[in-house]
Amino acid sequence: MEAVDDADQLPETPKNEVMSFFESAPPLKDAAETEKSLKEFVDRNTSLSVNRKANRVVCVTSGGTTVPLEKRYVRYIDNFASGHRGAASTEYFLKAGYSVIFLYRRGTCQPFCSLLPDDPLLECFSVADDSNIEVDPLHAETVKRAITENRAAVADGTLLKLPFTTIFEYLQILQLISASLRSLGPSAIFYLAAAVSDFYVPWESMTLHKIQSASGPLDMRLAQVPKMLSMLRNEWAPMAFYISFKLETDQDILLAKADMALKKYKMHMVIANELSTRKEEVIVVTEHEKVTVRRDSTQAGAEVECPLVELVVDRHSAYIKKVDA
């Protein structure tokens, strides 16, 4: 579903189209502040040593981008994505000693929270007679883990969370991240799990006010989002290790598209997901092999992201060795 790697049959997006996408996009709020926190984050994590894999930083993108249909943003097209894949993968990357930039859709699943109910505050807590707040014993361990591990990662400075909503924000922040990770060369990973819009209404041609219902049906023409993955891969951070995702509902289309994305965008790995089985298994497609990764179904709460991230870390280590050799 990625804008960046869907429609692989298409010719490369010309650079001027990419430029004009950025030039016509609404300016990113807090751009200077985001750049500053990225700089501090990268500086801190490249000077770490004890117990950390020095210099290894992964940018995990997570959740779906939206495409506004009106500038004032009443209606928009959205992509379904709970953000579970990105949130769970972030946990395993942190465990593996990586620093993580978590670029996530506002309101989607957060790291260390994927096993909690949808509304943990109202579902896990109660107020006792002495007016102390108590946790439901059933959820106590999960809640404690969520709070402590999230706090620890943020306090350690090994997890930086950056939220987005629209396709414009997503691509603008991704560009800032690539600029800050470029100097890390092969030690940086882009783990692009977000569901990025394929089609959008160019900002300049967008109506300012709410679309008024007229008599009869509504006809809409949406333009293709320029394929940014080529720019990111070849120009913004050309030495990084790249992993993109393919989600399809039709198994027949899936592997063909994964192969195409691998070649066209020179990905190091493409993770192929089929919508109905994606929590049980994924197929990891690389230049030389296709590996099916399954969750350990003998263990309660085991997630497919655990062996998946292990495999990614293994291949990333090999990649760094090869580049450094």
Next chain:
Amino acid sequence: MEAVDDADQLPETPKNEVMSFFESAPPLKDAAETEKSLKEFVDRNTSLSVNRKANRVVCVTSGGTTVPLEKRYVRYIDNFASGHRGAASTEYFLKAGYSVIFLYRRGTCQPFCSLLPDDPLLECFSVADDSNIEVDPLHAETVKRAITENRAAVADGTLLKLPFTTIFEYLQILQLISASLRSLGPSAIFYLAAAVSDFYVPWESMTLHKIQSASGPLDMRLAQVPKMLSMLRNEWAPMAFYISFKLETDQDILLAKADMALKKYKMHMVIANELSTRKEEVIVVTEHEKVTVRRDSTQAGAEVECPLVELVVDRHSAYIKKVDA
């Protein structure tokens, strides 16, 4: 933004169009269970007396409906709505002695939680050295209030929460609610604050799998959602008290459309919201007057929903008297 009362210039939706919308919609999951909990809820709340306004039940709709573009539901069109208006209004209706059926979009703002940060679990709690969970003193009162008042309302049986995501679910559940409230006559209120889609892709003409990007732009044709408000108002629960909402980004269009909706759908009140000022003030449009309702800006945390619901309750009481006379 309501499907039910936008495009007021249009002629009434023919009944067969409404029928065919429901017939072609995907079947509602848990329909029998929803009917059962509605029946129990209405039975319980019409036999209450002490400290409650017996028989008075309000159905508050809240948040935006989605329109799937594919049956497997990867992409959809969404309407922006935090659900804050509906959640806050629910609190004030409960305080006023009403029982509330809260028909809300999954993931949107919940009653008693509107003053909390976006992610209360990660932002308000910490784990102490003795491994007890503690609340950040800054948020302690708000958190306690959210937990106790929500629990109390659900435990008392005066608050019934029913979630929806798509336009299909929303309209199907609304029909079940109207069937269960019909017998209450003028004691029932429909407070329709949800942002309902105007346009949709009819289920039958929808693609099963993900739309594949082709070369060039994507052309989409969306059909109008049949205007259900007439059916609800005139046939499903004709004696109830009706309040609908108009949200526009253009002040000039707003009042004209509110007036039109009032007349065309025989609403008792239409609440006119301008997107940029809607948290400060709204204009309540009735047959004989336009009243501007403002939040009490001299009081910290005061919400516009407090005087708004007061006004609604006042007019509802007058309506019941008039009908009963």
